[in-house]
Amino acid sequence: MKYGKLGFDNEKYLKIQSEHIKERITKFGDKLYMEFGGKLFDDYHASRVLPGFEPDSKLKMLMQLKDDSEIIIVISAVDIEKNKIRSDLGITYDMDVLRLRNEFLSRGLSVNSVVITHFNGQSSAEAYRKRLENMGIKVYYHHTIEGYPNNVDLIDSEEGFGKNDYVETTRPLVVVTAPGPGSGKMAVCLSQLYQENKRGVKAGYAKFETFPIWNLSLTHPVNIAYEAATADLDDVNMIDPFHLDAYGETAVNYNRDIEIFPVMNALFDDIYGDTPYKSPTDMGVNMAGYCISDDEVCREAAHQEIIRRYYTALCNFADGKATEAEVNKISLLMKRAKITTADRKATVAAKERLEKSGVATAAIELPDGAIISAETSPLLGPSAALLLNATKHLAGIAHNVKLIPQTMISPIQKTKVTYLHGHNPRLHTDEVLVALSMLSLLDENCKNALDQLPKLAGAQVHSTVMLSEVDRKTFNKLGIGLTCDPIKKIKQC
Numbered sequence: 349m350k351y352g353k354l355g356f357d358n359e360k361y362l363k364i365q366s367e368h369i370k371e372r373i374t375k376f377g378d379k380l381y382m383e384f385g386g387k388l389f390d391d392y393h394a395s396r397v398l399p400g401f402e403p404d405s406k407l408k409m410l411m412q413l414k415d416d417s418e419i420i421i422v423i424s425a426v427d428i429e430k431n432k433i434r435s436d437l438g439i440t441y442d443m444d445v446l447r448l449r450n451e452f453l454s455r456g457l458s459v460n461s462v463v464i465t466h467f468n469g470q471s472s473a474e475a476y477r478k479r480l481e482n483m484g485i486k487v488y489y490h491h492t493i494e495g496y497p498n499n500v501d502l503i504d505s506e507e508g509f510g511k512n513d514y515v516e517t518t519r520p521l522v523v524v525t526a527p528g529p530g531s532g533k534m535a536v537c538l539s540q541l542y543q544e545n546k547r548g549v550k551a552g553y554a555k556f557e558t559f560p561i562w563n564l565s566l567t568h569p570v571n572i573a574y575e576a577a578t579a580d581l582d583d584v585n586m587i588d589p590f591h592l593d594a595y596g597e598t599a600v601n602y603n604r605d606i607e608i609f610p611v612m613n614a615l616f617d618d619i620y621g622d623t624p625y626k627s628p629t630d631m632g633v634n635m636a637g638y639c640i641s642d643d644e645v646c647r648e649a650a651h652q653e654i655i656r657r658y659y660t661a662l663c664n665f666a667d668g669k670a671t672e673a674e675v676n677k678i679s680l681l682m683k684r685a686k687i688t689t690a691d692r693k694a695t696v697a698a699k700e701r702l703e704k705s706g707v708a709t710a711a712i713e714l715p716d717g718a719i720i721s722a723e724t725s726p727l728l729g730p731s732a733a734l735l736l737n738a739t740k741h742l743a744g745i746a747h748n749v750k751l752i753p754q755t756m757i758s759p760i761q762k763t764k765v766t767y768l769h770g771h772n773p774r775l776h777t778d779e780v781l782v783a784l785s786m787l788s789l790l791d792e793n794c795k796n797a798l799d800q801l802p803k804l805a806g807a808q809v810h811s812t813v814m815l816s817e818v819d820r821k822t823f824n825k826l827g828i829g830l831t832c833d834p835i836k837k838i839k840q841c
Contacts, residue, residue, distance in 0.1 A: 356401045400641070418521075424532055466492050496535070508542075572585075654681060
């Protein structure tokens with residue numbers, strides 16, 4: 349696969365998606381609560397499995413509605429207590445709430461408040477609330493409801509949603525978003541419908557979630573990749589039985605939406621005397637499936653994402669950050685998609701070099717299809733050596749040319765070990781790039797190699813050992829997809 353090839357028409361998506369949302373807003377009376385699933389921006393999962401999808405597409409659409417909208421940011425007390433981390437950014441959910449708020453405000457969007465869900469007296473959540481309130485941010489609690497989402501009578505009562513704090517809003521469109529999945533966004537929307545009804549306000553609900561894509565098949569790799577991405581949540585893609593019964597048409601949804609639908613029906617029956625939706629799929633406004641321009645490109649991209657998620661789960665399990673069940677689930681998803689790790693070219697190349705050298709190795713598949721590999725040495729780690737090899741290839745510099753002389757590497761190693769008391773003298777990726785930057789002032793080869801860094805975006809790397817956080821972040825900043833074997837150390841030369 350050539351990673352620069354597009355499979356998704358983003359311009360078409362912006363046009364028809366925004367039109368569809370505006371149409372949905374007009375169908376309700378005083379107010380519409382719209383749950384924004386996934387990420388409003390930085391949606392890199394979508395951009396990986398739908399090449400051509402821009403990570404901030406949803407935000408661009410919301411900007412068109414900013415005068416009529418306000419945002420509620422939701423975070424689970426459980427995630428606060430666990431210090432849950434956004435793996436793509438390496439920051440905790442509680443920190444990401446502030447990052448999201450600042451991003452929205454900087455773009456002229458109105459942020460109403462933060463809602464802490466699943467609250468059950470957690471001291472960490474109480475401390476977080478005080479911290480936000482000291483910053484002038486309004487904070488509300490939504491409580492854990494026993495039997496949620498199946499105990500409809502309790503949920504739809506004063507002892508259920510009635511016990512939650514009421515979030516005061518002023519604009520016709522209320523966007524409910526969160527740092528990640530499982531935060532309780534839908535429950536916040538439903539609770540607000542209950543509270544608004546008590547106050548005589550007719551409010552509606554809609555869901556804007558990119559995945560699963562309802563009009564792709566259950567076994568389409570793009571939908572399987574979504575299951576892999578949410579393996580830690582036990583989300584399962586399913587045929588929407590309500591949609592099939594109402595329309596005789598097959599549509600794909602996922603278990604949590606299907607489970608909550610009876611609650612939705614009960615609430616709308618109380619508010620309107622009837623429900624405007626006949627299925628969970630009806631609640632959605634997702635038009636992404638209509639904007640796939642090259643299905644084969646998206647299938648291959650999704651296959652690569654599933655493999656990437658598998659390796660991520662393996663490494664997290666090795667670090668005690670994931671369960672064996674999560675690893676096993678993604679392994680089963682790979683079988684369903686009929687793929688193996690051998691379908692990742694960088695993985696195959698790295699393992700082949702490992703077999704020959706016996707030391708830690710890494711390989712990269714460049715956007716032009718070229719495969720480059722490297723191994724650890726007394727001077728460089730495999731990922732640092734790989735970056736040098738890849739930039740030399742792109743710059744047309746002979747492989748035997750040494751960009752960074754040993755006379756420059758040795759003093760850096762001495763500082764790392766002697767003065768900073770490090771155990772690994774080998775240079776990391778960021779240290780190599782700094783050295784290359786300094787040398788580029790005097791050496792034309794170094795300058796040419798450094799100029800190739802933007803061309804690495806979209807490349808795929810595999811390492812036969814787990815990389816340091818520094819190396820992982822460097823690859824991420826360069827736009828390189830990374831996978832690692834769940835091995836912390838291999839014999840060094």
